Amino acid sequence: MTDTSKNENGCPVHDWATDYDVMDEGYTRNPAPIWAELRQKCPVAHTTRWGGSWMPTRYADIQEMANMVPTLSSRAISVIPPDPVLREELIAELKAYGTESPPITSDPPEHSPYKRLILPFFSPRAVAGYAAMTEEICRGLLDELKDRDTADAAVEYAQQIPPRVIAYILGIDMGRAAEFTQWTQELLELGQTDPELRRAARTKIRTFFFDQIEHRKQNPGHDVISLLLDAEVEGRRLSDHTVAGICNLLLVAGIDTTWSSIGSALYHFATHPEDRKRLVAEPDLLPVAVEEVLRYYSPVTMARKVTAEVCMHGAEMKPGDKLLMTFPAANRDPEVFERPDEFVIDRQQNRHIAFGTGIHRCAGSNLARMELLVGLRLWFERFPDFSLAGEEGVTWAGGQVRGPRNVPVRLSA
């Protein structure tokens, strides 16, 4: 057996306050006890692992930090920093084009015009228009499981929904959903610890979108890519590089994240029959339950780059340091949530920040909520009695996006 408490150099974690490891297997599986200890003992922890970073665990601190822009800059948002080769590439691109993947990689004043460019595609009204298409996708996936006794709810259902939905919105080939998922996973998940893979994935995505852009220039349509090619920021058209960067962001931002949330929900209800039965009996509770899924199983941790000295709870952060925006830890803070480490299916007061807070609030939050609501409602209608087919088959991914990657279930009682 491998010792999961060891770091990438094989050293075990003795003290989470000064030496935490975001890729530790035990932490990925169950980070809450570690956050609880840190919140008490060392609210802004530090590590030298994975390029070094600071990690806050209190809700109020994370709220405050998210609003310290641009002192805490979004120019570096990866939990694990790019390797030296990719770093050079990114710096060269930044010099040449001024932006990478706005709005997520930008600070004010650049941030707002780019964000306003994409928000209308994800407003409550726009998203309502994608619901019927999402239902069709989910029904198709459920039909495939019709005559089966068991399935992998993460791989065969949760993972399949978001790439198809975003492909539809971007006007790209839904039939290539498996590839889009693979690229995203290579970029955000597997590539975090494998620089070659991360760079290759980035190139694949960019090349794909440059091709799409060329095609749209010849045959303009009403899809998001065509509209971006036509759009202006401060009186100027966007460069192809920027359009590809925004498309890259829109493709990957909604895949791993939403898949993780749908998967976490299915994992939860497969392992908590009392919650599952309650939802079957009271389907109107679903929107409230979905917010609790987002709080309890928050998937996304982002990073910031410190650009001026900041001191908080004795942590002296220096320019160049990296800071984790541990939204998932904020969502377990007992100062804000009663019984924070309990999943309360009908929790009414739930000011969670799974979608971030401040100016970088998730642009796709309405879309993600809709996918969760539709995906879960249809799953429950089809398989109200499903249950886990064995905890040993469940695997979790962590780092930037946490969620179950395999959830083997029995489809009926």
Added chain:
Amino acid sequence: MRIRVNPNLCQGHNRCFSLAPELFEVDEFGLATALNDGRVPAGMEEKAQLCIDNCPEFAISEIED
């Protein structure tokens, strides 16, 4: 009861709108405003309070009528 959305704090999470579309309007960027000048119809007070308690930006507050 009367409520107000602080436009400087609202980031468009739309928790308010999804909880109580009767009380809020949102624009295409997601930014919310309280309907009816913030006056909460009788019987909706509890829902309004829920919106206040769920806004991740602490942008909704009760104001003097």
